[in-house]
Every structure is written in C-alpha cells, then in structure tokens.
Amino acid sequence: MAGDASTGAGIDAAVAAVDDVLEVAREELEALVRIPSISADPQHHADVRASADATVELLRAHGLENVRIAGVEGSQPFVIGEWLHAGPELPTVLLYAHHDVQPPGIVENWASDPFVPDERDGRLYGRGAADDKAGAVAHAHAVSAWLTSTGALPCNVRVLVEGEEEIGSPTLHAFLSAHLEELRSDILVLADAGNWQVGVPGLTYSLRGLAAVDIELRALDGPQHSGLSGGAVPDPVMALARLLASLVDEHGDLAFEGAFDGLLESTPTERAPIAGFDDAPQRFARAMGVRPGVQLVGDPNVTLHERLWLRPCLTVTGIDGHPIKGSSNQIVARASARLSLRLGPGQEPERVLAHLRAHVEEQVPWGLELSITSLEGAPAWQTDPTGPAFDAAKRALHAGFGVEAVPMGTGGSIPFVGPFAAAFAGIPALLIGPDDPGSNIHGENESLHLADWRSLIRSEVFLLRELARLDQ
Ligand SMILES: [Zn+2]
Secondary structure, rough: OOOOHHHHHHHHHHHHHHEEEHHHHEEEEEHOOOOOOOOHHHHHHHHHHHHHHHHHHHHHHOOOEEEEOOOOOOOEEEEEEEEEEOOOOOOEEEEEEEEEEEEOHHHHOOOOOOOEEEOOEEEOOOOOOOOOOOHHHHHHHHHHHHHHHOOOOOOOOEEEEEEEEEHHHHHHHHHHHHHHHOOOOOOEEEOOEOOEEOEEOOHHHHHHEEEEEEEEEEEOOEEEEEEHOOOOOOOHHHHHHHHHHHHEEEOEEEEEOOOOOOEEOOOOOOOOOOOOOOOOOOOOOOOOOOOOOOOOOOOOOHHHHHHHHHHOOEEEEEEEOOOOOOOOOOOOOEEEEEEEEEEEEOOHHHHHHHHHHHHHHHHHHOEEEEEEEEEEEEOEEEOOOHHOOOOHHHHHHHHHHOOOEEEEEOOOOOOOOOHHHHHHOOOOEEEEOOEEEOOOOOOEEEEEEHHHHHHHHHHHHHHHHHHHHOOO
C-alpha cells in the first residue's frame, strides 16, 4: 500500500512537490492569519472557532482523513486528522501545531495591520504568521507532498492543531484523557518552536514552565479627592508598586523566598557557555530591540542562556489603576497586576505560586485588602536530545536546510509537550518550528522568514521518511 513512500524511492518527488505548491501554502497561511483567533479574548472566540473551521478545511484539502473538531467542556476547538494506512508495523507520528494566537499588543506599533499579511524583505508579517499558523500549514504540506507525489505517507500520521495554546492549554489534561486513543502515537513532532538563527535550524530540547496570578489591592470604598485625603489615605497604586518591587532584587532577579524552590541544578554541559551567544549579550539585546543604554537583567553570575532557558523569572504582563487619559486628582480605590512567572526545570507551578502568595500576603503595605487569583500553570520540560529519533530529526533538518541543526533550549513554554509525551510512556518529542530570533512572536510586527519556512516544510518531508525507518 505504502509503495514508494515506504521504500524511500519517493523522497525526491516528495521534496520537489513542496516547491510546486509553495505559493498555495503561502496563500493558505495568509488566509489563516486574516482570522484574529485570539484565545485570550472572549470577544474573539467566534474567530477561534472560524480558525478551527479553516484548519479543518486545510487538513482535508491536503489529504488527511477523519478530520474533525474536538474538545471537552470549556475548551477552545482542537482540530484532529489522521492518515493511518502505512501499516501497523510502521510508527505513528503525531504532528502538533496550534491555530490560536496572542493578542496583537499595541496595534499602532505595527508597521502593517496585524491581521492583514504583508511581505517585506523576505518576511511575512502578521499575528500568527510564525506562531503558529506557519506550523499548521507546514504539517499539511509535508503530508500532501508525500500523498500527491507517491500516493502514500512513509509512516502513519496524526495531526493535532490546538486552539488554546496561547492561554496555557487550560483543558489539556481533560482533553488528553478524553481523546487518548485518537491521539495514540510513537513520536511527537511539534512545529511550534524555532530556529537558532535565520538559515540555521534548531532542535529544541528544553522549555520553561509557566505560572500566573492576578493580584488586586483595595484600599477604599470608592475614589477619594487626593487633596482632601492624600497624605493620610493610602494610594493602592503606590502600595502595588511597593509590593511588586519587593519581588525582585537590584539585578531584576527573583528575590521572594521560594522563587527557586525545586529548581534542578544545571549540569556542567548545560552551563557551558555558548560561543557567539553568551559572549555577545549586546547582540542579543539588539535583536530584542532593547534601547541603547538599557541594561540586561538577571543574576550577573549566571550565563545569558541559563537566565533565559533554565532559571525562573517574573514579568508584570498587565497592570490596572486608572488610565492617564481621563485621570483626575483622585486616589483610586483599587489597583491590580497580572504576574507571569516562567519556571526552570524541576519547579512545580503550584509550589512556586504558594511561595509567591505567602510573600505577597506578608508584604502587603498598610493593611490593604488583598485578593489573589491563580491562573494557568505548567511545569518546565526537558529531554535528552540524543537517540534514534533525535538523530533522525538532525538528518532531516540538515537535508531541509543544508546546515547542521543546533540543539537548543528556549525560555518559552509549550504546556502540551510534557503531558502528551508522558501520556504515551515518554515517547520522544521533537520540537522544530518556523520562528527565528527576529520573528518577535507575541510582540508587535511578528514575522515569518519565508525561505526558512520552505526549508522547514522540506525538513518535515524528510523527517517523515527518517522516522518511518526507525526500529520500533
Ligand atoms: Zn506557539
């Protein structure tokens, strides 16, 4: 049944098929980018649904079978598809991506409309152009390259395109247990990570964990005249500022007790400085758009890559008091902040949040009323990037890009990876993807490097054959 695909004779035709329809892939990606599938915003949940519907059409059009929307109570729509005709003796590979996106941020800071794709200098700009609609379209094209050129895939394939990755996958565990048999696989391939730099593929083996809380401080029944009451009545915004400042030290490194609870000590190999990166912090700062004269933060005794990949940190991702516009001489009644923690290997979100809560309760200035709401949490994930599946991925990336892949960590989080791999007895997870350091995912002017995207799709075509050859 599998014919050319299983013997490997069809690889040249399959790789050539990628280029034949590259423009189609581009159009499909642009159509997805036009849908503002922002999972964090309830006002856009109809768009998340529309993007799931469009993803269903995409997978069907590329030859996947039994394509459907799946989910559990309260979840955003997941899309599942499959092609399982390679035979039971061959492995089943699960291809993962997500179709939801981050909010656009400050729209005025975009050089083009975040939801109208725009090409400039070989990059396609738009929210989700890289993270991760490019991953979903890459999977579809890797599959159809084989199907159109040889009539078969070299191994069994399932595809899962999530709709709630950008909000921390809140229903993931329920979803996995409800759909376990439909997702049963031998190897996981995620196209939601990135490349070491433009033209140099990455193979990601380490992700940070995630935990978040909302904190609100309330001082008053309602706002008060700042002249008649100021000097005696506490200002909740100032109280919040003092509280937030107590969470970090002078280096911006975490300073609350228990912030490093459970953190595994990195190995000498993990700690070893990375040439061209740890010794060039200014290059990293420039790539991140750090303004001239602004210092990088974190423990100065720890290398840059460890600070980014292997240690916890804290970001204030939202803050509410009163907008400057429309403000008057009042002390506001309440102020709040959303705190997002990234966690290092070994740290448990619930434990670190418990330490954070204890610190906040102890440090609240002037007896203000405190309320804390825990949000999503997911532990860090790490794997040993050695063994047959990783060797197969390295060969495939080399074939697709023409350059050796760099094993790398990332400071980002993909909550899906750990629970999914664990659900199937620790199957290998191969994290590749369309991002590069200039992609600015989650930021403004997100973009996809189009030539690297082509290389990624080609790599996936090779990867399916390489994985089919692994001994099971
Ligand atoms: Zn992503």
